[in-house]
Amino acid sequence: MTISIAGLESNPSTTKTTILWLDGCFDGFHYAHANAFRQARDLISGPVHLLACVHSDAEILKNKGPPLFDESERYALVAGCRFVDQVVEDAPYIPRLEVLDSHRADYLVHGDDPVVDFYGNDIYAVLKHKGRYREFKRT
Template sequence: KKEEKKQIRVWCDGCYDMVHFGHANSLRQAKALGDVLIVGVHTDEEIAKHKGPPVFTQEERYKMVRAIKWVDQVVEGAPYVTTLETLEKYQCDFCVHGDDITVTADGIDTYHMVKKAGKYREVLRTAGVSTTDLVGRMLLLTREHFKRGDKEYSVALEHSSNLGTDSTARSPYTGCSQFLPTTQKIIQFSSGLSPKPTDKVVYVAGAFDLFHVGHLDFLEQAHAQGDFLIVGLHTDLEVNRYKGSNYPIMNLHERVLSVLACKILNSGNTMTTEDIVQRIIAHRLEF
């Protein structure tokens, strides 16, 4: 008789305030290190004590983390400093965090205990996004964040005949490949499913800027109207045309990743990578 392989249980914890694709990407990488992903989310009180009050309430933050497709279980009110007792309580084999140091109000590394016990693994923090950065984009009223994003995307579009395979696209700014990481990330975030012929397909479109609980509620309601949900995203220029000011705060690529990180687009109701790219191009042309 074949012996059953033991499931590896992975623990992550954090504030997950203004959930963005950087958080989602760390949870994706964490899940890939095992089989089951358990995520501890701190209370408002705990966050206020160690780094200042969060923008979103704990109920909102729990809901957002629960909605991320790689998350199997959310532990509400996890302690700020990760203890071995917590790992044991949820039968987790190790704890995963991004490669940045997190400290308590007293300057203590929040992972010192799990590190000492050899139960700590690191994943790469996603560059270019953080709650602080997003708040900065909102308050400074800069426009560069989306303008640059749009130009980078145009670079990708010129090579659209070779979508997904083209490694020659270069950023005009840095000379580095811009297109490949973008496409690769979309592939990593997407589940590549198409609707069945009998599925009732629901289509919604919007900006989905700074993806939040309101968007999540809306997508849940839209999904409940049918079997397969397709989400279209407006281009940066279009969003700016109707919202003005410094909107969108996140560029199209960032907004696509936020939507794709949702569980609701995972269970037989998301589009394929090719569809996403086609749709992005279609929207650029339509609007």
């Protein structure tokens, strides 16, 4: 079935799936992490494929300090969340546009809390500027 309104055509059977990249440490996986995945999915109307992009132990140690759970445990914990479609292991702490493109991600999604590098710079500034960032309310 094809619907046409004033020259615009829409075919519901070919609705594009939006791929979302949500990265984090997810150390000590808890309710707020699961809720973040749920909220990320709710940002988009239509089909969503949610990538849970988990930082490695080395990335966390370099940027935040030692994790409580090792990376293999964190990968498994995140994979068990019903809102997650796929786990991306060893995700970079500071994601670049090329990394999102290599995973065909349409948007990086994150809570509304600021995320900065060692120098206080917004690590998502480039993605925001390129229109590839979406934000949800942090719980």
